[in-house]
Amino acid sequence: MEKQDVLLNVQNLRTWFNTPEGVVKSVNGVSFHVDRGETLALVGESGCGKTVTTLSLMKLLGKNSVVTADELTLNGRDIRALSKEEARKIRGKEISMIFQEPMTSLNPVYRIQRQLGEMLRIHNPGISRTEVHRRSVDILRKVGVPNPDERLKVFPHQLSGGLRQRVMIAIALASNPAMVIADEPTTALDVTIQAQVIDLLKELQRDFNTSILLITHDFGVVSQLANRVAVMYAGKIVEEGPLKDVIERPLHPYTELLILSIPGIKVKKGGRLRTIEGQVPNPLYFPEGCRFHPRCPSACDRCHREEPPQITIGGQTVSCWLRAEEGQYDT
Amino acid sequence: MTHDPLIDIQDLQVHFPIKGGLLRRTAGVVKAVDHVSFQIDKNETVGLVGESGCGKSTVGRAIVRLNEATGGKILYQDQDILSLRGEALRKLRHNLQIVFQDPYSSLNPRYTVKRLIAEVLTVQKGYSTSEAYKRVGELLERVGLNPIYAERYPHEFSGGQRQRVAIAKALALEPEFIVCDEAVSALDVSIQSQIINLLTDLKEKYGIAYLFISHALNVIEHISDRVVVMYLGSVMELSETEELFLHPLHPYTRALISAIPMLSGREQRERIVLKGDVPSAANVPPGCRFHTRCPYACDRCRTEQPAMRQAAPGHYVACHQV
Numbered sequence: 001m002e003k004q005d006v007l008l009n010v011q012n013l014r015t016w017f018n019t020p021e022g023v024v025k026s027v028n029g030v031s032f033h034v035d036r037g038e039t040l041a042l043v044g045e046s047g048c049g050k051t052v053t054t055l056s057l058m059k060l061l062g063k064n065s066v067v068t069a070d071e072l073t074l075n076g077r078d079i080r081a082l083s084k085e086e087a088r089k090i091r092g093k094e095i096s097m098i099f100q101e102p103m104t105s106l107n108p109v110y111r112i113q114r115q116l117g118e119m120l121r122i123h124n125p126g127i128s129r130t131e132v133h134r135r136s137v138d139i140l141r142k143v144g145v146p147n148p149d150e151r152l153k154v155f156p157h158q159l160s161g162g163l164r165q166r167v168m169i170a171i172a173l174a175s176n177p178a179m180v181i182a183d184e185p186t187t188a189l190d191v192t193i194q195a196q197v198i199d200l201l202k203e204l205q206r207d208f209n210t211s212i213l214l215i216t217h218d219f220g221v222v223s224q225l226a227n228r229v230a231v232m233y234a235g236k237i238v239e240e241g242p243l244k245d246v247i248e249r250p251l252h253p254y255t256e257l258l259i260l261s262i263p264g265i266k267v268k269k270g271g272r273l274r275t276i277e278g279q280v281p282n283p284l285y286f287p288e289g290c291r292f293h294p295r296c297p298s299a300c301d302r303c304h305r306e307e308p309p310q311i312t313i314g315g316q317t318v319s320c321w322l323r324a325e326e327g328q329y330d331t
Numbered sequence: 332m333t334h335d336p337l338i339d340i341q342d343l344q345v346h347f348p349i350k351g352g353l354l355r356r357t358a359g360v361v362k363a364v365d366h367v368s369f370q371i372d373k374n375e376t377v378g379l380v381g382e383s384g385c386g387k388s389t390v391g392r393a394i395v396r397l398n399e400a401t402g403g404k405i406l407y408q409d410q411d412i413l414s415l416r417g418e419a420l421r422k423l424r425h426n427l428q429i430v431f432q433d434p435y436s437s438l439n440p441r442y443t444v445k446r447l448i449a450e451v452l453t454v455q456k457g458y459s460t461s462e463a464y465k466r467v468g469e470l471l472e473r474v475g476l477n478p479i480y481a482e483r484y485p486h487e488f489s490g491g492q493r494q495r496v497a498i499a500k501a502l503a504l505e506p507e508f509i510v511c512d513e514a515v516s517a518l519d520v521s522i523q524s525q526i527i528n529l530l531t532d533l534k535e536k537y538g539i540a541y542l543f544i545s546h547a548l549n550v551i552e553h554i555s556d557r558v559v560v561m562y563l564g565s566v567m568e569l570s571e572t573e574e575l576f577l578h579p580l581h582p583y584t585r586a587l588i589s590a591i592p593m594l595s596g597r598e599q600r601e602r603i604v605l606k607g608d609v610p611s612a613a614n615v616p617p618g619c620r621f622h623t624r625c626p627y628a629c630d631r632c633r634t635e636q637p638a639m640r641q642a643a644p645g646h647y648v649a650c651h652q653v
């Protein structure tokens with residue numbers, strides 16, 4: 001890929017929180033990039049740092065946070081240097097965010113009409129009222145909202161959960177942003193509507209060359225949308241590579257286990273579902289050596305003591321001692 | 332099987348007025364829940380499924396009195412929940428809890444978790460502050476969170492952790508019944524499994540009953556003893572879980588089940604694709620409300636509403652053609 005194709009570039013991102021318990025190191029040296037028109041999926045279990053990573057990019061974290069990075073650029077511009085006000089302008093216009101919890105981004109006191117209209121006007125100043133209405137109806141229909149005319153007139157609490165999620169997606173996409181960050185965008189949706197939303201994201205990508213950073217635990221959604229996959233564990237990216245390679249030939253034991261825990265591999269009814277043994281470690285006390293070693297079925301002595309280096313094997317990168325002999329060390 | 336209803340929903344109706352025009356007159360009515368009846372037994376998990384907007388959350392919210400019902404009854408301990416006021420209503424809320432999909436809706440953002448949960452215990456259960464704080468730690472541990480998290484505010488958690496806080500809060504009053512409204516939908520598979528396992532353990536240990544609302548049939552199949560299938564505000568089919576998934580009778584249920592992606596251990600059925608949109612709940616079709624999308628609809632379906640009848644022991648269905 002040529003350098004100018006990179007829309008978002010993140011190098012060595014660290015996000016720490018000062019809390020009464022101590023310093024919580026939620027994101028620890030994460031690097032990735034998203035090209036124009038590309039979808040990168042960020043996957044990993046709950047608490048591994050996915051949402052904090054995206055909130056750091058959007059400057060949406062509270063005062064107790066410390067964000068550092070070697071590089072943090074959107075479209076060649078340094079995000080770190082932006083003032084709060086400049087960052088606010090970029091959100092919505094250049095980057096749009098679909099949040100994990102819909103009510104965080106919908107304003108409870110305004111009708112949908114107004115919230116959607118506002119986004120359309122940001123992108124098309126001077127647009128007429130009838131045009132705003134026409135486009136609002138159009139985009140709601142595209143995200144699978146039945147009777148869009150009726151829905152425009154209601155407040156968020158009058159919508160069902162699934163409708164709320166679709167309305168939020170419509171608002172995020174209304175301004176044709178260059179980059180969409182979608183945090184678990186389709187989880188509240190029926191399969192059929194989920195497919196509709198995925199199609200819409202693809203259409204947007206095709207028509208406007210939109211880049212998507214997709215955060216999800218659903219490998220089904222990943223496989224329909226992503227070009228590349230980055231797997232995150234305990235504040236770090238442990239494997240990254242093209243979708244097909246990662247799914248067909250996961251190099252990291254964690255990636256392999258994640259793929260194995262996809263439901264559909266049925267257990268006896270009422271029995272216990274398969275999970276990856278143990279829990280994501282508390283960011284206050286990460287284990288020594290490889291952070292995955294307490295849960296890793298292949299851990300050896302060295303894994304307990306030394307952190308594995310990042311290794312490139314073909315188009316994939318991985319941080320695991322098992323692969324140390326197979327590829328090239330990255331420096 | 333002994334029949335021991337804990338919650339008995341009889342002919343429940345919940346309508347929302349639609350305001351329109353300049354004077355904001357009532358221009359119509361959304362029949363979100365339209366004559367729904369079913370029971371939840373002690374220590375039982377009833378799954379509630381159906382497409383988005385069919386009224387699942389509205390049923391759940393009516394049981395815990397977050398929505399006012401338009402008609403019908405909900406019996407609990409021989410009282411009609413819908414007519415309770417004041418002190419009696421407050422007492423009821425100890426025993427009946429709800430966990431939402433969006434955990435922010437039940438967590439005050441300005442309070443630490445410790446204060447959020449302790450307040451429930453001191454105000455509602457008369458605990459002393461120190462007793463309450465001790466109990467907060469235990470509750471957090473029970474949902475798989477480190478007790479040191481008690482000092483944090485809701486926004487300082489990941490999505491999955493926040494949902495566990497909401498569950499810990501619901502458990503604080505040791506309820507007899509919990510409505511789980513899409514409580515695991517936004518969580519990753521491993522946390523989803525952990526929470527489902529947790530709910531199952533609590534059921535076994537404390538005899539809790541659940542109304543488990545979800546659009547995900549695989550989760551419903553796993554966790555439920557019985558399943559209620561809703562469409563456009565009404566119950567279409569109701570049966571024990573295994574029976575329902577093996578022998579779905581209603582055309583709508585069959586379409587839903589055919590859409591479950593690859594469950595191993597079962598042949599992939601031919602996918603039945605429903606045509607058209609779900610009609611508006613403000614404009615319910617006459618006759619069988621499913622007729623506009625049903626592949627088997629006949630003249631009778633368009634005019635006459637099918638009654639709910641028992642097709643096999645414990646298996647109820649509302650369709651003219653079964």
Ligand SMILES: Nc1ncnc2c1ncn2[C@@H]1O[C@H](COP(=O)(O)OP(=O)(O)OP(=O)(O)O)[C@@H](O)[C@H]1O
Pocket residue numbers: 017019024026044045046047048049050051052053062100282283486487488489490491492519
């Ligand atoms: N403001 C904060 N203060 C302290 N710790 C925080 C804060 N926000 C997040 N954390 C912690 O950082 C870690 C990563 O959280 P993050 O929200 O990024 O997880 P996630 O990968 O998005 O998980 P999920 O899938 O559950 O949403 C968690 O352990 C969380 O408790």
Ligand SMILES: Nc1ncnc2c1ncn2[C@@H]1O[C@H](COP(=O)(O)OP(=O)(O)OP(=O)(O)O)[C@@H](O)[C@H]1O
Pocket residue numbers: 157158159160161162163347348361363381382383384385386387388389390546612
């Ligand atoms: N307060 C309200 N005012 C007006 N209409 C409402 C209100 N609450 C719900 N509705 C409408 O009632 C219908 C049923 O909503 P409900 O939230 O029960 O659906 P649901 O089955 O839970 O769907 P989902 O899976 O999307 O959450 C929807 O058409 C919804 O828009």
Ligand code: SF4
Pocket residue numbers: 252253254290291292293294296297298299300303308319320321322
């Ligand atoms: S480095 Fe060792 S502990 Fe870590 S994932 Fe690889 S084998 Fe497992």
Ligand code: SF4
Pocket residue numbers: 581582583619620621622623625626627628629632637649650651652653
């Ligand atoms: S009653 Fe008629 S329209 Fe309704 S589900 Fe049965 S066959 Fe279809």
Ligand SMILES: [Mg+2]
Pocket residue numbers: 050051052100183489490491
């Ligand atoms: Mg998250």
Ligand SMILES: [Mg+2]
Pocket residue numbers: 160161162387388389512513
């Ligand atoms: Mg709902």
